[in-house]
Amino acid sequence: MADLDVVGVGNALVDVLSQEADGFLTAQGLIKGAMQLVDEARARELYAAMGPAVEVSGGSAANTIVGVASFGGRAHYVGKVRDDQLGEVFRHDLRAVGVGYTTPPATSGPATGRCLIVVTPDAQRTLTTYLGASSQLGPDDIDRNLVERARILYLEGYLFDPPGAQRAFHVAAGIAHAAGRTVALTLSDPFCVDRHRAAFRELVERHVDLLFANEAEIRALYEAPDFDAALQQVRRHCAVAALTRSEHGSVIVADNEVHVIAAHPVKTVVDTTGAGDLYAAGFMVGLSRGLDLATCGRLGSLAAAEVISHVGARPQTPLAGLAGTLLA
Amino acid sequence: MADLDVVGVGNALVDVLSQEADGFLTAQGLIKGAMQLVDEARARELYAAMGPAVEVSGGSAANTIVGVASFGGRAHYVGKVRDDQLGEVFRHDLRAVGVGYTTPPATSGPATGRCLIVVTPDAQRTLTTYLGASSQLGPDDIDRNLVERARILYLEGYLFDPPGAQRAFHVAAGIAHAAGRTVALTLSDPFCVDRHRAAFRELVERHVDLLFANEAEIRALYEAPDFDAALQQVRRHCAVAALTRSEHGSVIVADNEVHVIAAHPVKTVVDTTGAGDLYAAGFMVGLSRGLDLATCGRLGSLAAAEVISHVGARPQTPLAGLAGTLLA
Numbered sequence: 001m002a003d004l005d006v007v008g009v010g011n012a013l014v015d016v017l018s019q020e021a022d023g024f025l026t027a028q029g030l031i032k033g034a035m036q037l038v039d040e041a042r043a044r045e046l047y048a049a050m051g052p053a054v055e056v057s058g059g060s061a062a063n064t065i066v067g068v069a070s071f072g073g074r075a076h077y078v079g080k081v082r083d084d085q086l087g088e089v090f091r092h093d094l095r096a097v098g099v100g101y102t103t104p105p106a107t108s109g110p111a112t113g114r115c116l117i118v119v120t121p122d123a124q125r126t127l128t129t130y131l132g133a134s135s136q137l138g139p140d141d142i143d144r145n146l147v148e149r150a151r152i153l154y155l156e157g158y159l160f161d162p163p164g165a166q167r168a169f170h171v172a173a174g175i176a177h178a179a180g181r182t183v184a185l186t187l188s189d190p191f192c193v194d195r196h197r198a199a200f201r202e203l204v205e206r207h208v209d210l211l212f213a214n215e216a217e218i219r220a221l222y223e224a225p226d227f228d229a230a231l232q233q234v235r236r237h238c239a240v241a242a243l244t245r246s247e248h249g250s251v252i253v254a255d256n257e258v259h260v261i262a263a264h265p266v267k268t269v270v271d272t273t274g275a276g277d278l279y280a281a282g283f284m285v286g287l288s289r290g291l292d293l294a295t296c297g298r299l300g301s302l303a304a305a306e307v308i309s310h311v312g313a314r315p316q317t318p319l320a321g322l323a324g325t326l327l328a
Numbered sequence: 329m330a331d332l333d334v335v336g337v338g339n340a341l342v343d344v345l346s347q348e349a350d351g352f353l354t355a356q357g358l359i360k361g362a363m364q365l366v367d368e369a370r371a372r373e374l375y376a377a378m379g380p381a382v383e384v385s386g387g388s389a390a391n392t393i394v395g396v397a398s399f400g401g402r403a404h405y406v407g408k409v410r411d412d413q414l415g416e417v418f419r420h421d422l423r424a425v426g427v428g429y430t431t432p433p434a435t436s437g438p439a440t441g442r443c444l445i446v447v448t449p450d451a452q453r454t455l456t457t458y459l460g461a462s463s464q465l466g467p468d469d470i471d472r473n474l475v476e477r478a479r480i481l482y483l484e485g486y487l488f489d490p491p492g493a494q495r496a497f498h499v500a501a502g503i504a505h506a507a508g509r510t511v512a513l514t515l516s517d518p519f520c521v522d523r524h525r526a527a528f529r530e531l532v533e534r535h536v537d538l539l540f541a542n543e544a545e546i547r548a549l550y551e552a553p554d555f556d557a558a559l560q561q562v563r564r565h566c567a568v569a570a571l572t573r574s575e576h577g578s579v580i581v582a583d584n585e586v587h588v589i590a591a592h593p594v595k596t597v598v599d600t601t602g603a604g605d606l607y608a609a610g611f612m613v614g615l616s617r618g619l620d621l622a623t624c625g626r627l628g629s630l631a632a633a634e635v636i637s638h639v640g641a642r643p644q645t646p647l648a649g650l651a652g653t654l655l656a
Contacts (some may be wrong), residue, residue, distance in 0.1 A: 018424075052642060054640070
């Protein structure tokens, strides 16, 4: 019996956010809007250069799962922290919103992973990730029973970077498919797609039922010259694809269905961190309740709008309340 | 030579903030607006009950010292963390704004102290503090040379709770006086005043040149029936007293001078955490530049207004820029 809506698997990270001028990115050799993996020494160096920061739980799939719970969905998260202070913060913030989280923390090895997030005046976010303990996630952390209980298994592309997590990804996907569940993937980042293009293409063609990607990611997947070229490819390969385009809204393609959904209006865009994560949350809540794809897209837009209107990648207002009649 | 404006000594804490309904305070037996000291077990219990939180460096005097630096003042902080992740966060956030901070972290004993802050819909904040490593501050942590170099030594009343910190307080005050420096004290909290009333009264009468207190604190100090009764007492005892009254502004008394300063206008009060801390910052920046007391008060009001217009107790906009002609 599917008594859970979504189980998400991802790299468990605590975000460290500071606001910086554009010159900071140049001085630090950072590519605006992208995610770069670094070792601990480089993470320390960058942190030392950053201004005063705020610490808040993050991790792409974890943000999504918190969004699902905020809509009232039944959600569970799988990801690895260490038994340290930031690991405790991560665990607390999941459980405090009702997300199930039982992955045992690592008791040795690297500290809980961190994502250093530089927010520039244009509200764009640039990510530098030290994976830390999250890279210790392995196939043994995948609980078969848990995956079988959820309508949707949600996997983040970032899992392809640490080898053990990539194996955990495949194990989880295998269990979900065998149980007849929906396997959802987010491509996470265009550079992540570049690093693992062949593997992602094979996944999308053969194992993924629901794909989330933004314009840069889907173009990277197919090395396509423009959005429409990528769109034509993905519709041949994947049952449902939800393609996000920032202020231009999103496009959903499925068999012979196509929906073009407007972005939800936002008064002031403060920090775009988590926009894609929360879009996926809204979409999957709709899907798990059997709503039509256009409504799923609208729920995604709504959740993304909430999260970009403040600093941080997790909702500050219960999404169930904001959804109103869309979920009624 | 006084090459520093302010050296602050205080309990080094990382704030853990969550937004809760009023019923949460009742359920947890918390007194709105006050600060309560708890042991680690109770801190864990309360944290487990709190919703998703944000971690941000805090500590009353540390917030003030960051405010001084934000105005362009030369500032140094003395307070104790442990050599753990939250201690590193605390250290980073001071140094990132140019505050000098050289107190060695504890390498054993309790973890870095935390202040659990519940913000209610009326923007009021209620504090529950686990002192942790901050209680390990002792007289040996007071660097004579540093105190002698600063025009103003700023001490928080909260230091009276841990015995070693109270001794450090007296040592620092003695050094500053011997060097002809100004000794400033903030009373911190009415319950803290109740716990140490006799000692605070003696301090104010004999050793404090500049006193900061809000209405509840100054009334608690003199067990006065109303604000004016407390005002009449304090002007007999203390060279300068700056008394803050939330939206009613502040009253400054010194010898035969009295100034009644309006609160700086705020669009929306979001979180009052740090209002008193930042008022003290603005006031001391003015004083260290030899400005008149009314301008010192206006600088205090300005800094308080900035910090209550967002979540967290440290300025998000450089105060030097906001001060404009007041500091010119």
